[in-house]
Amino acid sequence: MRANPGERMQRKNNNGLPAYQRIQTGIRLRIESGQLRPGDAVDSERNLAKIHQVSLMTARHALASLEREGFVERRRGIGTFVAPPKIHFNKLMSYTEQMASRSLRAGSKVLFLRILDSEHEAAARLSLRPTSNLIKLERLRHAAGEPFALETCYLSAAEFPGLLDAPVGRESLFALLERNYKVELGYADEEIDATTADPRIAELLAIPRREPLLRIRQVIYSTKGKAIMYVLGFYRSDRHKLVIRRFR
Numbered sequence: 001m002r003a004n005p006g007e008r009m010q011r012k013n014n015n016g017l018p019a020y021q022r023i024q025t026g027i028r029l030r031i032e033s034g035q036l037r038p039g040d041a042v043d044s045e046r047n048l049a050k051i052h053q054v055s056l057m058t059a060r061h062a063l064a065s066l067e068r069e070g071f072v073e074r075r076r077g078i079g080t081f082v083a084p085p086k087i088h089f090n091k092l093m094s095y096t097e098q099m100a101s102r103s104l105r106a107g108s109k110v111l112f113l114r115i116l117d118s119e120h121e122a123a124a125r126l127s128l129r130p131t132s133n134l135i136k137l138e139r140l141r142h143a144a145g146e147p148f149a150l151e152t153c154y155l156s157a158a159e160f161p162g163l164l165d166a167p168v169g170r171e172s173l174f175a176l177l178e179r180n181y182k183v184e185l186g187y188a189d190e191e192i193d194a195t196t197a198d199p200r201i202a203e204l205l206a207i208p209r210r211e212p213l214l215r216i217r218q219v220i221y222s223t224k225g226k227a228i229m230y231v232l233g234f235y236r237s238d239r240h241k242l243v244i245r246r247f248r
Contacts, residue, residue, distance in 0.1 A: 019054045023062035031071055031082055038144065042072055042080040070241060084144070084239060092188050092220070107142035110169040111204075115157045122154035125219050125230040133157035137168055140204055147205045148240070151233040177228070186223035192216050192242065201234055212237045 017025075027043075030036045043051065048059035063080055066072045073083040113136070120130040128134075134154045141149040153173060155163065159181075166176050177183040196210040205211075214235040220228050 019052060020058050020062040020065065023048055023052055023054070023059060024065055027062075027066060028071055036082045038082050038084045040082045042082060044079060092185065106172075108169050109140040109142065110137070111140055112136060112138035112152075113164060113168065115164070119154060122230045125217075126154065126156060126227045128156060135160060135163055137173070139169070147236075149233055149235045150201055150204055151231055154230040155228065173229075183228060184223040185228065186221050186225070188218050188220045190216055190218045194237075195234070197234070205234075205236055207236060214240055214242070 027036070036042065042063070045056050045059040045063060048054075048062065049056050052059070063072060063074065067074055067080075067083075070083055072080050074080045115133050116136050117131045117133050119134050119136060122134055122136075123130050123132045126132075126134075133156075135157050137153045137155075139151050139153075140147055141151055157163075160177070162180075163176070166180065168176065174185060178185065193215050195213050195215045197205065197207055197213055199209055201213070202209040202211060214233075214237050216231070216233045216235065218231040218233065220231065222228050
């Protein structure tokens with residue numbers, strides 16, 4: 001009896017892997033190895049079905065799964081293309097580490113770096129007096145040749161002397177704190193909401209005004225529970241994805 005499309009889609013190879021997963025794995029490996037780069041065309045459903053000797057439904061299922069994972073984007077009437085990389089927030093990492101986890105090289109442009117005594121909200125989040133001297137560091141974060149995020153970090157000037165002279169535009173701030181100040185970073189409390197790009201942020205991130213953004217307010221603590229840094233970040237929603245695991 002001839003198998004129907006649904007049965008053929010579930011047919012497995014000798015390793016017990018469903019056909020659609022074999023197709024997914026092959027495309028994913030080509031993307032991760034750099035053989036396929038953002039914007040490159042991916043084989044059509046018809047071509048994939050012919051290459052792998054599967055039904056159109058199986059090939060369609062494979063591409064749909066890759067699209068849900070953020071590896072490809074399907075443009076109606078045009079085809080399927082490798083999607084621009086998205087950064088997953090799923091553990092406490094520096095932006096440099098987040099980019100590296102997606103095989104991207106991070107870059108930064110320092111927009112502002114000074115000591116101020118008028119950042120009352122930041123001081124409060126760091127459990128400091130309202131007029132405490134704070135280092136304010138604003139950086140435009142780059143990857144893959146385009147701006148991804150705008151981040152402003154606040155730290156106690158008294159606790160981190162000399163930080164203004166550190167290479168914060170070239171190195172991970174986490175790495176600098178851990179190496180130069182022997183800070184052991186432990187965890188972060190975060191507030192996440194949606195907002196839109198004002199004219200300045202839109203220009204910096206090269207996106208239209210009022211484009212959706214992820215706004216994350218983050219207080220980063222040491223392993224001893226001391227507030228080390230407050231970060232206010234605006235992240236392009238088309239380049240970032242929050243990954244959350246919940247337990248019951």
